[in-house]
Amino acid sequence: MHQIVFWFVIALAPIASWADDEIKCNEAGNQLELNACASDDFAKADQELNQTYQALIKKEADAPLFISKLRLAQKAWLSFRDADLEARFACAEEDVRICWGSMYPLLLLSSKAELTRERTRQLQQILKDGRGS
16 A cells, blocks of 8 residues: 555656746746746736826825726726727637637737736826826
């Protein structure tokens, strides 16, 4: 019995080792590494958007109606962004990789990051110039 357990553990060791390896961004790497770069880029863009959004809410703390409307606008923008991306990357197949291949995560996340940066620029403009400018 101990021998069976030993061989079972030996057989699973490479799988356990591989499962712990996180795919990291490498701009000169394979598709999975390029997809990781796009994921990192989107995460950075999303963080900048959230920081700008929070700074705007803080700056306009004395304008509750504005903050309420801004929250509605931001929620609508998020819905628009996601719907826009769904339209851009429409695919009649259940598995979008059939339409877009292994580059799908890279293409989707790159587009999502760019739309997010555009929204950040809009909010930064309001933050800089004030409402109604």
